[in-house]
Amino acid sequence: MAEIKDLRSSNRSLTQTASGNLIPIMNSIINLSVEQLRRAASIKEQIDRLNTELDRLLGESNGETIPTKTRTMSVAARRKIAAAQKARWAKMKGKTTGRSRRKMSASARKKIAEAAKARWAKAKAAGRKSL
Numbered sequence: 001m002a003e004i005k006d007l008r009s010s011n012r013s014l015t016q017t018a019s020g021n022l023i024p025i026m027n028s029i030i031n032l033s034v035e036q037l038r039r040a041a042s043i044k045e046q047i048d049r050l051n052t053e054l055d056r057l058l059g060e061s062n063g064e065t066i067p068t069k070t071r072t073m074s075v076a077a078r079r080k081i082a083a084a085q086k087a088r089w090a091k092m093k094g095k096t097t098g099r100s101r102r103k104m105s106a107s108a109r110k111k112i113a114e115a116a117k118a119r120w121a122k123a124k125a126a127g128r129k130s131l
Helices: 002-010 025-030 034-058 075-094 106-125
Strands: none
Touching: none
């Protein structure tokens, strides 16, 4: 750890800018001595080895995606799902959004029709063409 701090303190171009981005690496490599470059390379290799060991311990892959199994559904299951969906749609379409209409008995309709005919007969007798 002390060696890393020494490397950073001896080379100010490895520090971060105010925005948090690293200054371009080329500027920092140019200013390093051969010994510092060797030390930086060995530290990088050590970090890579530790990351590999950590991944192995945690059971993670090295950025490779693990193939997932595709689930297939049987034809019977698909038919059941389709039938259930059709039943849901039928249930939704069967419902009316407004009030349900009231049914009138045949005798009640007959009474209303007779009353309307009587009104028209009275209106025609009076010489009117509309009610």
